Amino acid sequence: MPQHYKVKCQFCGIKFDDDGFILDCPAQHPETALLMTEYSALMFEPNCSEHGISRYHNWLPIRHHLYSAGRTVTYQSQKLSQRLGLPNLWIAFNGYCPEKGAMLVTSTFKELEAYTVVSRLGAQHTKTLVVASAGNTAAAFASVCSHNKVPCLIIVPESGLHRLKFTRSTRSVEEASGWTGMPAGDPQATSLRTLTSLDPVVKIVSLVGADYDDAIKLATSISQLDGFFQEGGVKNIGRRDGMGTTMLSAVETIGQLPDYYFQAIGSGAGAIAVHEAAKRLIADGRFGQKLPQLMLSQNFPFIPIYHAWKSQQRQLQSIDISKQQVKQIVADVLSNQRPPYAVIGGVFDVLKESQGDMFFANNQETLQAIDLFQETEGIALDPAAGVALATLIKASKYELIDCEAHILLHITGGRCHNSNQQLYLIQPSLQLTQQELFTQKTLEKVLALF
Ligand SMILES: [Zn+2]
Structure with missing residues (x-):
């Protein structure tokens, strides 16, 4: 069956069929550029009979459908909108809150990317997927791969282990939202909502005293061994198009593209x-002709992208300085020390093309924003989402945005307090100290897990 999309290099323009794995342009050229998907469907036509992310199948590089996929819920803010004096504030919510129909069991938009990356692989592949994560991506891949029995090795710093949790609702999802997210009558439906342990094909390695950057290095090293392959982070077209469905959800609900888009960023892949x-939505022609201005934020004092953008440089400051700053921020998932900033099609380019800007919030501003969201929207936010809201508050207060404009606030990481949920923490299969990280014995230990 012909694919419904091609892969295209943003530098040389070469187009080719997807093998499910490719991360880089096969042509040789000095510049590195992100690959992109080019879909044969030019119009935005969600499949309304599908409730999860697969309703956007026409614009996803997926080859087969998996179970357990939720999607973004977009809604118009009432109380928060009034408090901030922003009448056209919309919230794109990626989290767990059955009352709002939000069913991402690991509570962040990383679940959208995990679903798409795994669905992009052919159903018959035999290699083990290797993923490095600060915590949220680990939870998402652990959940999706465990449900669908896809071999996966996840490497996470010890500080991110507390995020390896899954939601089990104590009442039926149908009762809460009128939706299961799965085919009616599917025998797996019950077990999917009650995951309490990992499938043996999924292994988690925790790094004691190490950070996200160390996790990325170890994952890169292991993925070069026979039988393993790298998920690829921002380079993976599945990851990006999965996360991009947040904008598709927003436009499907609002009926037009927003003027501003607020999000806190670690790598900036989202x-x-x-x-x-x-x-893609602009090319469709029905939703506006102006790109949403990307209003992106980081958590002070770890703000390398902010500094680089404000000095209009493609290069980031040195990692040695950043490592100390990482330890001081409350939103540690925003601590990516090698973001895809300079690469063609990366953060620098999208900020420029969208006429966007960079902001930052300190820890105190972030915690105040989290309190405000709890009070007005009834949802407990993860710190990263607090950073995004805190910068929206500042941009509004200092009149950096048109208050009448349509504003989309991306909230990723949040749970309702009253959703009768139980959380299950997943334990690692192996723990490594920083001293052990790059020894031959360590590689042997990891291989022995499979
Ligand atoms: Zn190329």
Whole structure:
């Protein structure tokens, strides 16, 4: 069956069929550029009979459908909107809150990317997927791969282990939202909602005293061994197009592209993804002709992208300085020390193309924003989402945005307090100290897990 999309290099323009794995352009050229998908469907036509992310199948590089996929819920804010004096504030919510129909069991938009990356692989592949994560991506891949029995090795710093949790609702999802997210009558439906342990094909390695950057290095090293392959982070078209469905959900609900898009960024992959989705929607012609301005934020004092953008440089400051700052921020998932900033199609380019800007919030501003969201929207936010809201508050207060404009606030990481949920923490299969990280014995230990 012919694929419904091609892969295209943003530098040399070469187009080719997807093998499910490719991360880089096969042509040789000095510049590195992100690959992109080019779909044969030019119009945005969600499949309304599908409730999860697969309703956007026409604009996803997926080959087969998996179970357990939720999607973004977009709604118009009432109380928060009034408090901030922003009448056209919309919230794109990626989290767990059955009352709002939000069913991402690991509570962040990383679940959208995990679903798409795994669905992009052919159903018959035999290699083990290797993923590095600060915590949220680990939870998402652990959940999706465990439900669907896809071999996966996840490497996470010890500080991110507390995020490896899954939601089990104590009442039926149908009762809460009128939706299961799965085919009616599917025998797996019950077990999918009650995951309490990992499937043996999924292994988690925790790094004691190490950070996200160390996790990325170890994952890169292992993925070069026979039988393993790298998920690829921002380079993976599945990851970006999965996260880009946040913009598709927003436009499906609002009926037009927003003027501004607020999100906190670690790597910035999510922001690149929504920008790419916005370009597709503009090409459709029915939702506006102006790209949403990307209003992106980081958590002070770890703000390398902010500094680089404000000095209009493609290069980031040195990692040695950043490592100390990482330890001081409350939103540690925003601590990516090698973001895809300079690469063609990366953060620098999407900020420029969208006429966007960078902001930051300190820890105190972030915690105040989290309190405000709890009070007005009844949802407990993860710190990263607090950073995004805190910068929206500042941009509004200092009149950096048009208050009448349509504003989309991307909230990823949040749970309702009253959703009768139980959380299950997943334990690692192996723990490594920083001293052990790059020894031959360590590689042997990891291989022995499979
Ligand atoms: Zn190329």
